[in-house]
Amino acid sequence: MAQEDSSGRHLENEQYHLGRESWFTEGTQRPAHAEDGGPQRTVHEPARETPVHEETDVLVVGGGPAGCAAAVAAARLGAKATLVERYNHLGGLSTGGLVIWIDRMSDWSGKQIITGFASEILDRLPEGALAGAPPEQWGSTEAEQVAHWRERLSAFRDVVTWSPMIDPEWLKYESVELAQEAGVRLLLHSWVVDVLVDGRELRGAIFESKQGRRAILAKVIVDASGDLDVCAAAGVPCESDVEGKGANVQHCVNTPWTWGGIDFKRWVAFKRGDPGAHRELMKRGHEELGYLETPHAGWNDDVALFMGPRLTGYSGVNVDDLTAVEIESRRRMVAHLQFFRAHAPGFEHAWLLLSAPQLGVRHTRRLIGAHKMVMDEWRAGVRHDDEIGVSPSPSSKFANISVPYGCIVPAELDNVLVGGRHVATDPQTQAFMREIPQCWLTGQAAGVAAAMAAATGAAPKALDVRELQHELRGQGVYLQPAGARAAA
Amino acid sequence: MTYVIGPACIGVKDLTCLDVCPVDCIHEVDEMLVIDPGECIDCALCEPVCPVDAITPGEGVPPEDREFIAINAAWGDGADEVNRLVAEYLARA
Numbered sequence: 001m002a003q004e005d006s007s008g009r010h011l012e013n014e015q016y017h018l019g020r021e022s023w024f025t026e027g028t029q030r031p032a033h034a035e036d037g038g039p040q041r042t043v044h045e046p047a048r049e050t051p052v053h054e055e056t057d058v059l060v061v062g063g064g065p066a067g068c069a070a071a072v073a074a075a076r077l078g079a080k081a082t083l084v085e086r087y088n089h090l091g092g093l094s095t096g097g098l099v100i101w102i103d104r105m106s107d108w109s110g111k112q113i114i115t116g117f118a119s120e121i122l123d124r125l126p127e128g129a130l131a132g133a134p135p136e137q138w139g140s141t142e143a144e145q146v147a148h149w150r151e152r153l154s155a156f157r158d159v160v161t162w163s164p165m166i167d168p169e170w171l172k173y174e175s176v177e178l179a180q181e182a183g184v185r186l187l188l189h190s191w192v193v194d195v196l197v198d199g200r201e202l203r204g205a206i207f208e209s210k211q212g213r214r215a216i217l218a219k220v221i222v223d224a225s226g227d228l229d230v231c232a233a234a235g236v237p238c239e240s241d242v243e244g245k246g247a248n249v250q251h252c253v254n255t256p257w258t259w260g261g262i263d264f265k266r267w268v269a270f271k272r273g274d275p276g277a278h279r280e281l282m283k284r285g286h287e288e289l290g291y292l293e294t295p296h297a298g299w300n301d302d303v304a305l306f307m308g309p310r311l312t313g314y315s316g317v318n319v320d321d322l323t324a325v326e327i328e329s330r331r332r333m334v335a336h337l338q339f340f341r342a343h344a345p346g347f348e349h350a351w352l353l354l355s356a357p358q359l360g361v362r363h364t365r366r367l368i369g370a371h372k373m374v375m376d377e378w379r380a381g382v383r384h385d386d387e388i389g390v391s392p393s394p395s396s397k398f399a400n401i402s403v404p405y406g407c408i409v410p411a412e413l414d415n416v417l418v419g420g421r422h423v424a425t426d427p428q429t430q431a432f433m434r435e436i437p438q439c440w441l442t443g444q445a446a447g448v449a450a451a452m453a454a455a456t457g458a459a460p461k462a463l464d465v466r467e468l469q470h471e472l473r474g475q476g477v478y479l480q481p482a483g484a485r486a487a488a
Numbered sequence: 489m490t491y492v493i494g495p496a497c498i499g500v501k502d503l504t505c506l507d508v509c510p511v512d513c514i515h516e517v518d519e520m521l522v523i524d525p526g527e528c529i530d531c532a533l534c535e536p537v538c539p540v541d542a543i544t545p546g547e548g549v550p551p552e553d554r555e556f557i558a559i560n561a562a563w564g565d566g567a568d569e570v571n572r573l574v575a576e577y578l579a580r581a
Contacts, residue, residue, distance in 0.1 A: 157526060252532050252545070287551045294489055294547065310545045312535060362532065375510055394529045395511040428510035431531035 050206060052215045056082040056185065057454040058447070059205060059218035061192045064092020065436050066420030066443030067224030068175050069117040073447030073475060074222075075182040079454050081447070082216060083184050084207055086191040087358065090175035092226065094436045095168040096358035098256040100305065101153040101296070102132075104163030105437045108396040110139020112162055114389065114437040116477035117444045124174040125166060131299045132164025151268055152297045157396060167299045192225070195233045200414040202234060219454040220415050222446045227317055228365035228422040236412045239366040241427065242315040252310035253321070254360045255329035259337065260353040264301040267346035281343055289335050295347075303353065306336065316361030330355055362421070362434060369424025370461060371406025373433065378402070386465045387479050388445035388472060394432045402480065403433075405465055408446050414459045417450050419443035441477075448472055489546030490528035491535060492560050493521050494553045495581075496542035498574070505534035505543065515563055517570045519578070522560040 027042025058074040060067045063085030071083035083090075093099040102122070105114040112119070112135075122130065133140075133149050140146070140160040149155035154163045179186055187207070194206040196215065204217035223230035228238050271278045285292040295304040309332045314321035333355055340347040371384075378393065384404035391401040407424040410416050418424075419442040421434035432438065448471045453460045469479055493505075497520040505521065506514050513527030514534065523534075525546075535543045544550075546557055555577065562569045 252535075283554065286547075286549075286554060290551065291548050308545070308547060310532070310548065312532070312545075394531075395513075395527060397511070427533055428508065428531075431510050431529065431533060 048213075050213055050215050052204075052217055053187075053207075054082065054185070055204075055217040056080045057219050058082070058222060058450040059084070059216050059220070060222040060224055060447070060450075061205060061230050062092065062224035062226060062420070063087075063090040063175075063186075063188075064224060064226055064420060065094050065439035066226075066446065067092070067222070068121075068179060069440045069443035070222045070224055070417075070419050070447030070450065071184040072117065072179055072182040073444045074451040074454075075179075075184045076475065077448060077451035077455070077471065079451035081182075081184050081451070082187065082218070083179060084187045084190045084192055084205075084216070086189070088188055089172040090179065090186075091168065091171050092439075093358060093360065094166075095172045095175070096356060097360050098168060098258060098305065098307075098354070098356040099360065099436055100168050100171075100299070101165050102163055102436050103153065104156070104161040104392055104435075106138045106162035107392045107400050108139070108159060110137075110160070110162075112138070113392060113400055113478050114441050116389075116440070116472070116475050118437050118440045119476060121171070121174060121178060121440070122164065122166070124178065125170050129167040129170035129299060130164045131166075131297070132162060133160045135162070138162050147272075151264075159396070161392075165297065165299045165305070192229065193233075195221070195230055197234050200412065202230070202413065202416055205230065205233075219457075220417065220450040220460070222443075222450050223367075223416060223418045223422075224420045224443055224446070226361070226364075226420050226422060228367055228418070230416065231367060231410060231413065231418070232365055234413060234416075236410065237368055238422075239368060240364065242317060242364050252312045252362065253314045253316055253325045254308050254310050255326055255333075255356050256305065256307050256360055257329075257333045257355040258298060258306070258353040259295075259304045259340075259347075259350045260302060261349040261351045262295075262298075262302050262304040263346040264295075264297045264304060265346070267295065267304075267344065268297075270345040284343070285336075285339050289332070289339060291332065293332070293336055295340070295344075304347070304350070306333070308332075316359070316364040322359055325359060363427075363430055364422070366422050366430060367407070367418045367424040368411050369407050369418070370409040370411055371404050371424065373404065373407045373423070373425040373429045375426055375428040378429065383480060387469070389441035389477055390480055391432060391438050391441065400480075401432075403438075403441060403445075405445065405449070405468065408442050408449070409460050414461070415453065417446040417453075417460050419446035444475065444477060445472060448475065489557075490525040490530055491523050491532070491543055492525075492546050492549050492557050493523055494542050494544060494549060494556045495520075495577070496540040497521050497538075498578070500540050500542070502539050504537045504539070508533045508537050515567070517563075517567050517574065519571070519574050522563050522570055524563045525561050526564055 025044040057079040058081045060071040074081040146155045190209040196203040293308045378401040381399040384402045386405035
């Protein structure tokens with residue numbers, strides 16, 4: 001029986017409640033993941049027309065450190081750059097993930113070698129939003145300075161480093177403001193879910209938001225998703241330790257947290273003044289909780305940061321795992337709060353400031369690139385001719401590390417660049433290339449290369465590397481002098 | 489806190505962890521392997537490759553194995569000191 005709506009239009013019974021046709025069809029194909037114990041059943045989604053939200057030169061997928069650097073770098077070169085981010089903020093793990101110790105931009109001698117976007121964004125943070133060693137202390141091995149900065153995660157192996165602790169809210173704010181000033185077109189609350197494949201190129205991507213499913217067409221795409229989502233959606237093979245055969249779910253995952261109401265100076269005075277009592281306290285905590293996180297000073301001494309709890313055996317691309325980690329991390333957060341409030345000097349008035357809105361995933365997929373950064377190469381001090389930046393080495397035993405353009409260029413896609421923790425590396429190299437400053441480094445290079453490719457129509461693989469290096473230097477990026485080997 | 493090798497390694501010394509460590513911070517002593525906390529960069533690569541699950545983050549070492557945090561750290565005082573502490577542990581075990 002037909003009904004009428006308020007404006008008198010006739011509606012079929014079955015359409016009356018939903019306003020659209022019935023749309024449920026049992027699927028017929030066994031899903032790809034069924035072999036691995038994934039879902040057995042499918043439903044069939046009919047084809048549809050998807051509105052084009054906009055057309056752009058450079059589409060950057062993911063607004064973490066790499067994506068921010070990429071979008072700003074591309075826009076500065078005159079490209080129309082669109083940055084799509086699924087959360088309500090920029091900065092990714094450096095803000096929403098509470099990886100707020102920005103480790104690290106100086107080498108073992110104290111020279112700052114990760115510069116460019118890294119310097120620019122940190123310079124914008126106001127007084128009180130950043131706690132880090134002053135430049136004259138970088139590289140210092142003086143005991144008192146090392147002891148002071150170690151509590152703030154700015155000294156490692158008895159060397160003071162440039163690795164400040166920052167206020168994530170200010171970094172969110174300044175990241176958005178910087179993107180606005182550079183002319184980046186920003187879409188928050190938008191999650192890229194698929195790509196438009198055309199041979200070896202991508203014509204754009206599909207994202208979903210409160211407005212439903214829409215497309216963005218682009219000349220070049222930068223995959224800064226952190227999980228290589230764009231390349232994986234395009235169907236190109238990637239390296240992974242968490243999916244497929246041989247997966248060992250290699251890296252721990254966690255939701256870190258911050259507490260307010262802390263008197264961190266009192267806590268440090270207790271640790272250093274009465275090491276025996278501190279040891280006893282930590283031992284007791286370990287016994288009572290079965291696991292004990294160490295607090296670190298935040299950007300102010302009234303804030304404490306807990307980097308863990310590191311939970312292993314979970315995959316950063318499995319939604320059940322991600323959910324389980326959230327639940328367990330917060331349970332541990334509350335157990336720690338109760339213990340520290342009751343027993344730890346300086347923590348009597350602690351309160352829950354924030355559990356990170358973004359889960360701390362260290363690694364999922366890695367790019368198969370034009371060049372793969374591997375441990376043997378950087379241990380040997382290889383200086384790449386196509387260098388796009390220089391990374392501090394993870395140990396003072398090794399020289400500074402030359403980062404090649406090839407590690408951000410996909411082997412099998414012709415108009416895509418990659419920036420962030422998923423660039424082409426082996427696991428040993430990913431262990432430091434995943435850090436925030438290195439993500440700024442590869443992101444900025446990806447943005448510059450993407451703008452050049454969009455402007456000329458050349459494939460990223462075919463770009464003039466000297467011109468790329470010239471543009472990077474123009475944006476303040478440190479590169480080693482031509483012909484020089486990596487310096488210690 | 490850095491990663492710690494616990495008592496499960498004693499008598500096993502599989503050595504796979506040495507291959508995956510980017511900074512060569514895992515060292516062999518008489519009965520087991522230890523991680524030098526002054527060198528470990530917390531990258532977590534060694535943890536899943538251990539065939540006997542001997543490696544845990546420092547904050548997650550089971551309470552009964554906590555002396556292995558000190559045993560690993562004793563690498564800073566030399567292999568002899570580590571061997572002495574492991575021998576003490578074995579004498580009690």
